[in-house]
Amino acid sequence: MKLPGFNKKKKNGQYLVSLDIGTEYAKALIGQVANHTDASGKQYQVVEILGVGRQRQRLTDMAGGSVTDIAGVVENCDAALRRAEETAQVVAKDAVLGIAGELVKGGTTSVSYRRAKPDVKIDQAELTDIIERIQKQAFEDVKKQLNWETGKSELEVKLVNAAVVDVHIDGYRVTNPVGFQGKDVTIQIFNAFAPMVHLGALQTVAADLDLNLINIAAEPFAVAKSVGADDSTEFSAIFIDIGGGTSDIAVVNNGGVEGTQMFAIGGRSFTKRISSSLGVNFDQAEEMKLDHSAGHLKADDEKAVADALKTDVETWLSGVELGLSEFENIEHLPNRILLCGGGSALPEIKHALSNTTWYKSLPFTRKPTIDFLQPSQVNRVIDKTGKLTSPQDITPMGLANLGLDIIGSQSIGENVLQRLSRTLSL
Numbered sequence: 001m002k003l004p005g006f007n008k009k010k011k012n013g014q015y016l017v018s019l020d021i022g023t024e025y026a027k028a029l030i031g032q033v034a035n036h037t038d039a040s041g042k043q044y045q046v047v048e049i050l051g052v053g054r055q056r057q058r059l060t061d062m063a064g065g066s067v068t069d070i071a072g073v074v075e076n077c078d079a080a081l082r083r084a085e086e087t088a089q090v091v092a093k094d095a096v097l098g099i100a101g102e103l104v105k106g107g108t109t110s111v112s113y114r115r116a117k118p119d120v121k122i123d124q125a126e127l128t129d130i131i132e133r134i135q136k137q138a139f140e141d142v143k144k145q146l147n148w149e150t151g152k153s154e155l156e157v158k159l160v161n162a163a164v165v166d167v168h169i170d171g172y173r174v175t176n177p178v179g180f181q182g183k184d185v186t187i188q189i190f191n192a193f194a195p196m197v198h199l200g201a202l203q204t205v206a207a208d209l210d211l212n213l214i215n216i217a218a219e220p221f222a223v224a225k226s227v228g229a230d231d232s233t234e235f236s237a238i239f240i241d242i243g244g245g246t247s248d249i250a251v252v253n254n255g256g257v258e259g260t261q262m263f264a265i266g267g268r269s270f271t272k273r274i275s276s277s278l279g280v281n282f283d284q285a286e287e288m289k290l291d292h293s294a295g296h297l298k299a300d301d302e303k304a305v306a307d308a309l310k311t312d313v314e315t316w317l318s319g320v321e322l323g324l325s326e327f328e329n330i331e332h333l334p335n336r337i338l339l340c341g342g343g344s345a346l347p348e349i350k351h352a353l354s355n356t357t358w359y360k361s362l363p364f365t366r367k368p369t370i371d372f373l374q375p376s377q378v379n380r381v382i383d384k385t386g387k388l389t390s391p392q393d394i395t396p397m398g399l400a401n402l403g404l405d406i407i408g409s410q411s412i413g414e415n416v417l418q419r420l421s422r423t424l425s426l
């Protein structure tokens with residue numbers, strides 16, 4: 001890799017790269033790990049973002065959130081990284097990469113068991129054993145589902161993220177079961193799996209960029225884990241990341257990530273529709289779409305664009321409805337929807353979610369509120385560049401937040417559940 005023209009001597013301190021390889025943009029952040037103190041005097045780690053870079057991808061580089069041309073993607077990531085390095089004035093190696101797309105599957109598996117000796121305290125070995133059993137079960141389920149969806153019986157999948165959603169002992173909710181006695185234990189764990197072929201592509205990209213890959217994270221999981229009070233068991237929300245190629249949904253219920261769903265409609269679908277309906281090329285259609293969002297189109301163009309988008313927005317909304325209908329094992333869906341990703345800036349998106357009765361067929365207790373996620377809402381990630389200003393920046397920031405867990409995992413005082421809720425190793 002060619003190095004930028006600044007003094008690249010390694011500086012003191014710990015740095016982190018977050019690389020979000022999106023269908024439309026490769027986005028890179030470089031941050032420095034720092035210690036902050038909260039109002040009660042408690043110390044915690046944050047990532048201070050010092051450099052930001054973004055590079056548009058070609059139409060052939062990615063499809064539906066997955067890499068289709070490794071060399072092309074490496075070039076774009078390199079450009080994005082270089083820009084981030086130039087502003088940060090530092091070269092960082094430890095990187096977190098995001099993975100998204102329809103074949104990334106995330107869901108919760110619950111296991112209940114009766115302990116033969118209720119008066120014996122639960123220890124680490126017992127917990128590890130039960131978690132392994134849950135993951136084996138989840139792995140088989142996901143494999144079956146993917147084989148069915150893709151028609152390929154040999155599709156290899158791998159675990160990318162895991163987190164404890166809920167633990168109950170004899171009906172009581174606990175945050176860490178180790179040390180407790182009791183008879184009936186129920187543990188719920190969220191697992192995200194991805195096909196090996198996509199993970200392998202990301203590993204190659206990281207290696208070609210000379211990065212030290214510390215983690216690959218499922219993007220909707222990263223976003224959902226990054227917003228809301230850190231230890232809150234109260235926080236519930238539906239996250240929707242509308243990118244260029246896909247829309248990713250994550251449901252957080254009572255502080256735990258319940259599951260993720262993705263479908264292959266994003267900003268690019270809308271641009272393509274404008275292009276075919278109005279007979280303009282992709283770039284012109286993209287420009288018209290952005291002007292439409294900004295309210296800058298002439299009246300007749302505005303009408304043509306709005307008409308062209310109508311059906312596709314309805315289809316997108318059906319995708320959301322269908323995705324949410326998959327969350328069969330939660331009683332009620334959270335009444336709060338948080339939007340991010342560049343595609344969420346299309347006014348029709350918020351309008352469709354707010355002004356139609358789509359939610360009525362789903363288990364909401366009332367009409368959900370619709371808001372955009374802002375960069376300041378991402379926990380423990382602090383922008384020092386002033387460049388992270390829109391909901392499009394949330395995903396790379398969420399990856400940086402997860403990266404902090406990996407880097408900070410050696411720090412003292414981490415309990416077993418914190419360790420578990422951190423992303424698992426590659």
Ligand SMILES: Nc1ncnc2c1ncn2[C@@H]1O[C@H](COP(=O)(O)OP(=O)(O)OP(=O)(O)O)[C@@H](O)[C@H]1O
Pocket residue numbers: 021022023024025026064065100242243244245246247266267268271286289290293294340341342343344345346347392
């Ligand atoms: N103001 C806007 N109005 C409408 N669409 C917009 C606006 N700004 C960005 N977009 C769209 O957002 C999309 C890019 O968003 P984003 O950067 O989140 O995608 P990505 O992460 O590259 O893709 P994915 O997550 O699907 O892999 C593009 O389709 C772009 O046209």
Ligand SMILES: [Mg+2]
Pocket residue numbers: 020022023241242243244341395
């Ligand atoms: Mg994205």
